[in-house]
Amino acid sequence: MSGRQSNGWQESQRRGLRMLEARVLHGLPWLVHAFSTRPGGQSVLDGQRVLNLGFTEWDTRARVLVNRRRFLAAARAADWPLATLRQIHSDVVHAVTAAPTETLRGDALVTGTPGLLLGVRTADCVPILLADTKRRAVAAVHAGWRGTLQRIAAKTVGQLRMSFGARPADLVAVLGPAIGPCCYEVGPEVVQAFCAQFASAANWFDEARTGEEPDPLHWLSPAPPGHQPPPKKVRLDLRAANRWQLEEAGLDPKNIIVNNICTVCRTDLFFSYREEGAETGRHLAVIGIAGE
16 A cells, blocks of 8 residues: 555555545554545546446446445455445435345444445535444445535434444544535525524635625616625535534544545546536445454
């Protein structure tokens, strides 16, 4: 393995694939985890080979399965069953002991079963991996703005507590690459929804406009009444919102590790639905417990 380390993260290259690992999780000998990146793989997008790990309309299922086998092998989990979800931007958390034989709908998985890999797919949303350093339980979370609004991260912590007796003080959380506050524009309806749910929401927007503010220059507009321009969009820091939730759920701030790479800014290394549209790939963030 070769790798570069920076700000709590390690970039590794194995089997011709690049991946990111958090050093705090890499240091746990009983745990495997990885965040995939874009380069390599068998899929072809814009004339380049990419590691698409999601079943998309533009790619073939056969190529995605080959990509997944290569990625899991690179993540040192070649023979592990992979548990994933039909992600629906929800607050639904599933506790599993084996890879589901039927499709589960939701956005987070937890397990205490060794040899089972949990995975979530992203292409701008925040992938969150959680590990209980004492009880050896793990979780994988997909947090878009709708799931974040419904407190998916905090509810996953709750599921770990309920299923495994986890204590928040023993949990480590890792937030992987996602769309950053530099690029994530949302409308005033999203600001309204967050401000109605969270006392700290104003801190997650560059300008917390809800669309209801009076316009002091309204009278200068040449547009006739009823034809004013729509309220301006603002930028949301989705990772900050999830970090706040995890802290509110009891995690030690020192145990929450955030990768600040923006997927929109770095489409050379990551897929971005916001930047590229439907014809882009999906990453996998995976975590699992190694056997004794």
